[in-house]
Amino acid sequence: MVKEEILERIYTIPLRKEWLKAPRYKRAKKAIKAIREFLAKHMKVPNRDTKKIKIDPWVNKAIWLRGIRKPPHKITVKAIKDSENNVRVEFVGLPKKFKVEEQILKKKMEKAKIMEAKLMEKKKEKEKKEEEKEEKKEKKEEKEREEKEKILHKEIETKKEKIVTKPTKEKKEMRRMALEK
Numbered sequence: 001m002v003k004e005e006i007l008e009r010i011y012t013i014p015l016r017k018e019w020l021k022a023p024r025y026k027r028a029k030k031a032i033k034a035i036r037e038f039l040a041k042h043m044k045v046p047n048r049d050t051k052k053i054k055i056d057p058w059v060n061k062a063i064w065l066r067g068i069r070k071p072p073h074k075i076t077v078k079a080i081k082d083s084e085n086n087v088r089v090e091f092v093g094l095p096k097k098f099k100v101e102e103q104i105l106k107k108k109m110e111k112a113k114i115m116e117a118k119l120m121e122k123k124k125e126k127e128k129k130e131e132e133k134e135e136k137k138e139k140k141e142e143k144e145r146e147e148k149e150k151i152l153h154k155e156i157e158t159k160k161e162k163i164v165t166k167p168t169k170e171k172k173e174m175r176r177m178a179l180e181k
Contacts, residue, residue: 007081010092013038016073024069031063031071035089039079043087058091 018034019027036050045052063071076092 003082003084003086005080005082007043008078009043010076010078011038011042012074012076014074015071019071026068028064028068028071032060035059035063035075035077039077039087039089043079043081045081045087046085052085053087053089056088056090058094059089062091 013035015031015034018037019030022030032055033050035055036053037048039045039053040048040050043053059075059077062075066072078090078092080088080090082088
């Protein structure tokens with residue numbers, strides 16, 4: 001399902017009459033609503049459904065640039081209607097300020113991604129080092145256990161030899177005493 005562009009137009013939308021109807025603390029919101037209503041009417045959206053109108057973030061920024069109390073008096077936008085009767089609204093004549101801001105944001109995002117990648121690499125390296133340290137500790141502990149086992153085994157063998165030799169000496173002494181009598 002490919003959305004084909006049916007209609008593309010450029011409009012200069014008058015906003016002053018609309019936002020003057022709203023109190024000062026709601027004027028930017030009213031300007032956005034006015035854009036939606038204007039485009040629903042002029043782009044012939046069925047039932048003037050404002051939910052089918054998607055506003056570009058740059059249009060929103062242009063409205064909110066001077067704050068909620070002082071939106072612009074008029075704005076020039078490019079409206080594109082697709083085959084599903086959805087209208088996409090783009091900002092025409094993007095000021096240099098926005099372009100510079102967008103480039104700065106992109107650079108910041110790239111730097112953030114690079115920094116995040118570096119941090120992930122450092123974390124991986126630390127984890128590897130910790131794993132290696134743990135492996136070394138385990139090897140040392142195993143060697144110590146083996147040495148202790150060898151020492152214990154030797155002690156047990158010597159005790160066995162001692163145990164074995166004691167009865168034989170006693171037996172020899174008993175035989176001598178028996179022979180002497």
